Amino acid sequence: MRMSKLFFQTLREAPADADVRSHQLMLRAGLIRQVAAGIFEYLPLGLRAKKKIEAVLRNEMNAIGGQEIVMPVVQPADLWKRTGRWYEIGDDLARLTDRGGRELVLGMTHEEVITELAAGVISSYRQLPVMLYQVQTKFRDEPRPRGGLIRVREFTMKDGYSFHASYASLDDYYPLVYQAYFNIFGRAGLEVIAVESDTGMMGGTMAHEFMALTEVGEDTLLLCDECGYKANRQVATFTKPEGGADAGEEPLPMEEVATPGVDTIAALADFLEIPQSQTAKALFLMATVEQDGEEKQQFVFVVLRGDMELNETKLSNALKARQLRPAQPEEIRAIGAEPGYGSPVGIRRENMILVVDDLVPRSPNLVAGANRDGWHIKNVNCGRDYEPDLVLDVVAAADGHPCPVCSAPLRSVRGVEVGNIFKLGTKYSEAMEAVFLDEDGKSAPLVMGCYGIGVGRLMASVIETSNDEDGIVWPITIAPQHVYLVSLATRRTPEVIEAAERVYADLMEAGIEVLYDDRDERAGVKFNDADLLGIPIRLTIGARGVKNGIAELKLRRDDDMHELPLDDLVDRIAEIVEAEEARVLDSIKTDPLQ
RNA sequence: CGGGGAGUAGCGCAGCUCGGUAGCGCGCUUCGUUCGGGACGAAGAGGUCGGAGGUUCAAAUCCUCUCUCCCCGACCA
Structure with a gap:
């Protein structure tokens, strides 16, 4: 290619609205242009790099038996209604109506379509296992695209779906994909780590995310340098201490204490000159849960030890909540609690769930709110002064917390999720009635796995981790x-x-x-x-x-x-x-x- | 959706406070000189100042509404 004829232009200065390094470099090097928030054009050189990545993807997917297909971007809403995701997913799913008034969606992922496809083609265990994949456009109406190609609305994804006659077969296959993913990222010159992850809206039983470690990442990971434990913060656990500073102490009588204007944990600990671990943190949330097929708002009162942060994913999963949002002050007062001075002692227990982190019952004599403006209570003890509905692990692991495996301190880092793999199980095949006849002639739902890689995000991550002050340093395997x-x-x-x-x-x-x-x-x-x-x-x-x-x-x-x-x-x-x-x-x- | 910031030429910016002919640098075009790490000179092209209303003799500038983009948060298969 002759530069004199190449359709592009390098920029000496980065456009002002790019502040992520990879974004700046891709714009300056003339690889991409932005059309709208989270929507980009690929120019010739950018497209060449993208196609190289796609070639690597195809090569590795084919090597584990993948067969390439293409499914549509525009999909009938009916498919999404059958799995329920039409109702579950909010505004991220772009919906439209055709001239005949039929509802359609822009595919944000393709489980529905492929399961329907598989249902039509697969009828016997003899056809299994099978891996299908595509390299196709996805649209997700993200509330906040950011960082150039790091988080976009329209993007190219390699999504693969495997179908199995049994969980054992899926379990056998999953490691092959896992290894293929390392090959893909390695061949693209991107170093990644695999971490256990939440199964989120995809459902399923096991999932890994492949993370490129970079500061621009949106996920927080916890790593143990001693034993190699690593997990997304959403699912990370840690070895909780036996108790607070006063562990083992006898419960003391409750005592009200005036704390005017002290409405945060930090202020409370300062005011009383105690560590935050001797306080109880009260959080009020509204969960959207399903009950008897109906959606319902459920008030949730969460008690944590003051030095801990809530992990909403853990809580949300435990409650099977579709959504969680902070409760409004009037909702909080409705149960007899006071915002800023909340406490589980002496509240109205109807129409609410009281969730207590499992560290709280082991921590005697905490200082909690008094449900009265300007007052707290000393020596509150879970079990004596209030009875929780649920005792769960709902706190977030953080930098320095002891590793759940070996107790060495965990290290927290930021990462970009460039790929993920899920054991989906039969969630979609059951909903779509995708069944096959097994060796005994019995009908059973297909057991599925699904596997995604964001192509543009992968490219951006490579640039993010491979550049210097003068520009991009492409790995030769995917260089334009x-x-x-x-x-x-x-x-x-x-x-x-x-x-x-x-x-x-x-x-x-x-x-x-x-x-x-x-x-x-x-x-x-x-x-x-x-x-x-x-x-x-x-x-x-x-x-x-x-x-x-x-x-x-x-x-x-x-x-x-x-x-x-x-x-x-x-x-x-x-x-x-x-x-x-x-x-x-x-x-x-x-x-x-x- | 909450908080913050910004829309003036392809890119980076000034002008707005205090209304009066729309500017600068880079890039682009033509000619000449130059030619191993972002040359120099001369002459040019290019902008309904995001949009719509309003105030005014007069609006990039003041007022109202609105759209878009960026950042932080919420959200995120």
Whole structure:
């Protein structure tokens, strides 16, 4: 490809509304353009990188028996009604109506469609297991797209779905996908870790997320450097201490204490000069739950120890709540509690659930609110002064908490979820009546797994983790082009143009991907654009070199200059491309599946 | 949805307080000189100042409404 004809433009300055590094670089390098919030165009170079990633995806999916199909973006609402997700999912699901008044959705994922498809094709255990996948556009009307391609509304996803005759078969297959995912990310030059994750709206029994560790990530992960435990904060557990500072202490009589204007835990601990672990934190939430097929609002009172944070995912899962929101002050007062001074002691227990974190009953003599503005109660004891409805682990693991496996301190890091794998089970096959006949001639629902990778997000993550102050540093495996050929010709040096043209033609002839900078620009402009674009191999043809029969070679990833003889260039470049590819492949790291 | 910020040429910005011919840098076009890490000179093209109302002799500037984008939070298969 000739730069002089390439449809793009590099930018010296990053657009003001990009503040994530990968976003800035992709815009500056002319890989993408933004059309609307979370909606992007791919320009030629960006698309080439995207297609390289897709080629890796296809290759690895095919290697574990995947068969590629394509399903529609626009799907009938009826399918989504059958699984209930039409009702469960809120505004993230874009809905539209066709000319005949029929309701449609833009596919945000394809479980419904593929399960229906599988139901139509699969009738016997002899057809199982089978893995189907597609590389297709998804639309999710995210409330807040951000970070360029990190979080978007319209995106390309590789989504795969496996169908099995039994859970045992799914259990056998799942590790193959797990390994294929490491191969994919490794081949794309992205280091990831796999963490256990919440199964969320997908449902299912087991799930892993593949996370690229970077500060721009939206997920918090907890890692143990000692034993290797790692989990998304949403599901992470930790070894809870035996009790508070006063563990083992005898319960003391309750005592009211005036605390004017002290309506936060931090202020309370300061005011009474006690650690936050000696306080009780009261949280009031409204949960949307299903009861007898009806949606219902359920008031939830949660008591945590003051030094802990609520993990809403844990609570939500335990209550099987569809939604959780903070309760309004009038809702809180309706049960006889006072916002800012909430306490489980002396409240009206009708129409509410009192959930207590399991650390609270082990922590005697806590200071709780008095349900009265400006007052707290000392020496509140769970079990003596109030009876919880549920005692659960509902607190969030945080940096420094003891590992649940080995008790070493956990470390919290940020990560971008670039892929996920789920054991779905029969949730969708039952809803869609996707059944097969087993060996005994009995009808049974298909057992499913599903596996996703966001292509653009993967690309952004690679750039996010592989760049320097001058620009992108592409791994050669997914770089838009392998070679950036710089011609430093001027009008007085036609022999340089001639040599560069010949090298370009030879490289093309040999099937080597080359971006030829034939623009009438000064050397500095070309070198700076070369650095910005991040093509792995830079080849420079200048007057000096041509006189001596050499070209100059520099790899984007290091600072060393090399000289290559012009008459042996093509073979040498081919070797280097191969060596650089091998280098990426050699660095693939896999986490054992736990 | 809550909080904050911003919309003026392709990109980065000034002008707005105090109403009076729409500017600067980069990029783009043409010509000339230059040519190994973002050259120089000359001459140009390019903007309904996000949109709609209003106030005024006169609105980028003041008022009202509205749209869009970004950041933090809520949310997130």
